[in-house]
Amino acid sequence: MDWLDKTLTKVNDLWERSLDRHIRIAVTGLSGAGKTAFITSFINQILHASTEQQLPFLEVATEGRLKAAKLELHDELHVPAFKYHQCLESLTAEPANWPASTTSISQAQLKCRYQIKSQWLSKVQEQSHLTIDIIDYPGEWLLDLPLLALSYKEWSQQCSQFLQSERRRKYTQQATDAIAQLEFHREFDEVDGSGQLSELAGEYRKALLEYRYSEGDNSIALPGRFILPGELSGAPVLDFFPIINADVLSLDWSSLEERSLLKSLERRYNYYRQQIVKPFFEEYFAKVDRQILLVDTTTVLESGYESYQDLKKTIEQLLAGFSYGRSNWLKRLFSPSIDKLMIATTKVDLIPPDQHANIESFMQKMIAQAKNDVGYEGVEVDTMAISAVTTSEPVSTEHDGEALLCVKGLDTETEESVLHYPGKIPTSSLSRNEWQHLAIDFSPFGIPQLNADEPLPYIRMDKVLQFLLGDKFS
Amino acid sequence: MSDKPVKFYSKDKEHQKAEKLLRESLAQAEQEHQLVQSEGAEDELEELPKLKGQSKKKSLLRRLFWPALSAFVVIAAGYEAIQFVSSLVQTHWLLGSVVGVIAGAVVVSGGYMLLKGWRARRRFKERQQQQKQFAALLHKNSYGQATGKLDNLSAEIDEFVDIRELKQQYQKRKQQVHNDQELIQIYSNTVLKGLDKMAIDIITKHAAEAAAMVALSPLAAADMALVAWRGSKMIEQLSHLYGCPQTALSRLEMTKKVFKNMMLAGASELAADAGVELLGKGLTATISTKAAQGIGVGLLVARMGLQTMHLCRPVVFDANSKPKLSEIRKSIYSKVAGLVKSASGADNAVDKKEQGKS
Structure with missing residues (x-):
């Protein structure tokens, strides 16, 4: 049995x-x-x-x-x-x-x-x-999801529009100038030229990252892995950038040779899309x-x-x-x-x-x-x-003769106990003018x-x- | 008034006047809004449009009838009683004073009962008010209003039931950051849930007892008395449990309300209950008609008990925590079925004995 x-x-x-x-x-x-x-x-x-x-x-x-x-x-x-x-x-x-x-x-x-x-x-x-x-x-x-529906050309067009704004230009001018000087139809040697390409891509990436951190703008300037590459850091798949020359963008790309610089960039973009984003x-x-x-x-x-x-x-x-x-x-x-x-x-x-x-x-x-x-x-x-x-606990106190609910925590530097009232938080979105008059301060507390x-x-x-x-x- | 187009800039007095009017109307709207909100918090949650003139306003003469009649009866009885006592005093002073003392005791105890009944009634009304307040707080995003109310409630319940352990649970679970809605939910899930469990036990006990009694009682008239007795006893215990004790006098009103609510209970609920009962009919019919009656009465008492819970619980049940009849039905069945089994077992024993004799 x-x-x-x-x-x-x-x-x-x-x-x-x-x-x-x-x-x-x-x-x-x-x-x-x-x-x-x-x-x-x-x-x-x-x-x-x-x-x-x-x-x-x-x-x-x-x-x-x-x-x-x-x-x-x-x-x-x-x-x-x-x-x-x-x-x-x-x-x-x-x-x-x-x-x-x-x-x-x-x-x-x-x-x-x-x-x-x-x-x-x-x-x-x-x-x-x-x-x-x-x-x-x-x-x-x-944020990479939209890339799946965009070809390299469409993406480049979107990027060149995005880069035109005055706010971004301040940071990216140098990198875009360098990109604009490239001859895209020229034959490109994948082995010898990759160093130059990665340098340029790195410059472009750095400029936009700088913009992103100093202006606090999280929007689509970059493919997601450019910001946080994860395990891909340094891999050639990340060495690409959009084409921003208006004259190149208006061309018909199908006549270009397979070994041209443009096709090489497109290959990398497509690889990124197909092998990184899609999986x-x-x-x-x-x-x-x-x-x-x-x-x-x-x-x-x-x-x-x-x-x-x-x-x-x-x-x-x-x-x-x-x-x-x-x-x-x-x-x-x-x-x-x-x-x-x-x-x-x-x-x-x-x-x-x-x-x-x-x-x-x-x-x-x-x-x-x-x-x-x-x-x-x-x-x-x-x-x-x-x-x-x-990191805090609520406490009520009296301020200017009125009861006020605050949070109590540790000061990040001196580690002494501190009460904090962040100000009146708005309940709905504000107009540009109201934002300027908004007095709010959330200072973080130390970890208790x-x-x-x-x-x-x-x-x-x-x-x-x-x-x-x-x-x-x- | 001219028909020509015209523009007013901010320095013009027309412009300033318009701004001023706008500000005033805004301020007024805000004030009204606040007023409505504060009123809403105080008494009623629902601000649905109501039918006018449908309120139960009776004419003055009609309203006068009952107070006038009772005043008349009380005065007449009092007058008669005084005359009776004084005539007894004339017969013999000892007889008169004894009867006088008895009459005094009647008046004092009656007055005490009335006072208690009135207080219990007031408490019941307060409880209804509390239900509304908590329901309003559950739908708002407020902070800091519930704590005091819940503490008062705990004190009220604590007078009659030992809820130390439940309160400890509540204290342990609540955080200072919880808003009113969350606090009430936690309170409902700890303290009130504990009380609900006890209440279900009480209902089960009474319903099963009533079912067994009716199943065994030989007289139909006695059945009615039994239901009334067990029912009122149960309502008394339940109301004690939730901290708004009801006496005989006020219980009448509550019983009225319980029956009214049972009548008005949502059709779906009734249908579900009926389905449950029908499902059980096959079983009950096989036991016997009398036992089936007993089960029916048991279910009625159980339903009364559940309605009393709905009326007395300070925070109304939500869809998940609502007690269901099916929880109690089982124990009623098993009680009656056990009775019938033992009875038929005894019958069989008697039959066997008789067979043995013959």
Whole structure:
């Protein structure tokens, strides 16, 4: 009866596997939005949830059904692992530091054992597993999506238009002049000439990056990997740039020789599109179930009208992937499976709690149109004001004879306790004039002493977890 | 007035006047908005247009009837009582004073009961008000208003029920950054959820008891009395649990409201309940008609209990936390089925004995 036993265990195995669940959550945001801190806190909260009961809005935890959770090595071994322990260590070290930021894709896997809620299913099997894959990638990469639909010529045209603005010219003049002097129809030796090409591409890239950081403009100046190359740093695939000579752009390129400089650039562009961008989106859209987009609204409130408009445009572009991801050409390329999207404004621990609603509504106004488009495609969208690792606590005090709610934290330099009131946060978008009169200051606090054995202090992470995971624990 | 085109620049007085009017109207609109908001927070959440003239305004003469009649009866009874006592005093002073003391006791205890009833009624009305306030806060993005209200509520409930442990849970889960909506949700999920569990236990117990009694009682008239007795007992216990205790006098009003709500309960809910009951009919019919009646009565009592929970719970249930009849139905069935089984078991035993004798 050996075979019978074997079959029985196999059947049992199959049963268990069919009831087990798997969910992939992608975390993204432009650099500086707090992705790494978010994922560290995400993992930390789940790991502590079964013993500490610190997540009142995560139903599976409050109902006592979450039995245990552990961090495991993910199945896709070619993707770098998210360094949870290092991040936690740097947060709890003396002196504490924010974990190093995301420059490439990384992944972490959590396994949760929970009790099944459904009466019928629980008769078959009492407990089940949920495997949570968390994928962390730079938001800049999402901006590459439009490239898939653009040929090299179209892209060049778009770029030359983009570079014409006065604001950008200041930074890019030198690089564009150098590019304009090139003879594109000349025969080009891939081996000898590549040094010159990469030099020029590097110059172009540097100029735009400088523009990007000094003006705070995140928009489409560059392909995403130019900003954060990840593992591609130094690879020849990144050594290309748009053609900005009007006379070359107006030519018919089909008559050009295969070995010309122009064709060489086009080849690199196409390679970038086909071998870098497309596989990323294929993997990403086809496999991810839930997406969270982190937006740093505090920084944009501190800067001016221009960067607000820039951020707004960038987020619209980021979200465009989700809205047209479900229709027309993109659907044919990849079959998207994202059904929930959370857009969270981070770092709200710098804001007194009575104003959290303000900043949430400010962000909602900023993304209203994009959110609407995504919602139209049947994706459930929610917004929230969160803080992954809280560095402050709310205190009320009296100022000019009136009660005032402030946040109390540590000064970044002197490490002494300081109360801060950031000013009145607007609830809706402002006109150019109103931006100038906006008096707001979010000075960051130092990291307080955190205990590595206790869950990290947070604001509304439990609600985020419930939105992203809640229904999978049924 | 001329028909020629004209422009007013900001230095012209027409322009200034228009600006001033605009500012005034804006300020007025804001003021009205604030007024409406503050009123909305105080009493009613819904600002739906209402039918005018449909309010229950009766004419003065009609309204006068009941107070006048009761005043008349009280005065007449009082007058008669005084005459009665004084005539007894004339017969013998001891007899008179004893009766007088008894009459005094009646008046004092009656007055006390009235006072308690009135207070309980007021408390019930306050509870309805609380429900509205919490519902309003749940839909707003406010901060700092719920804490005081929830503490008051805890104090109210604490008078009758020991909720130390539940309160600790609540304290542990809440953070200072939570806004009103989140605080109320947490309170509802900890303290009130604990109370709900106890309430369901009470309802289950009473409904099962009523079902068993009716299944066993030989008299149809007794059934009605049983339902009334068990029902009122249950309502009393439930109202105690949620911190707005109701006495016999005010309970009448509440019972009225419970029945009214049961009548008005959403069609879907009724349909679902009916479906559940129909599903069970096959089983019950096989047991016996009397047992089926018992189960029916048990379900009625259970439904009364659930409606009382809806009325007394300070934060109204959301779609997920709503208690369902099916939770209680099972225990009613098992109780009655157990009774019938043991009864038929006894019958069989008697039959066997008789067979053995013959």
